[in-house]
Amino acid sequence: MEQTTLAALSAFALVSSITPGPNNMMLMASGANFGLRRTVPHALGVGFGFTLMIVLVGVGLMGLFDLFPELNTVLKIVSVAYLLWLAWKIANAAAPGEGESPRGKPMTFVQAMLFQWVNPKAWTMALSAIALYAPDRNFVAVLLVAIVFGIVNLPSTSIWAVMGTALRGWLSSPARLKAFNGTMAALLVGSLALLI
16 A cells, blocks of 8 residues: 555544544543543444454455445444434433442443444444445455554544543533533434434
């Protein structure tokens, strides 16, 4: 891959990873509700899961969408339903230290990794990255795209968790926390409108 193409890929990875979307909204909400340490597995799951997704999309899954275009519709329906459920969970999250209810726990590494498969922004990013930077779907080119995203994605998305953590003191008021969680849930739902 030429140096200019690599620079363009890196810029694409940065812009698509750092801009608002479901992962970033959820990481910010998790940082605010659970702190950075408890959000680290979530952030690592996003980075690892998305990198793996690019490899799998590049080596074959993209071909399934070419053969069966109706899979796009199925994916959108499942993604929207799951993201609406997650937005509800964020909006109704318990304050830190309130009980042991399931809604009071951060997303795990595996949950965040699996979430990439129902995240419309992740699909858009993966399909676009492969189409633009590994159009022949050569394994070496696909692997290079995945590596660049792997290097860029984790710090880019983690910034959102850090921003959420920085807000924790301000969000110590239950009313402000409820308003923040409601806003994060609304932004998560709003991100669907931009992606669908």
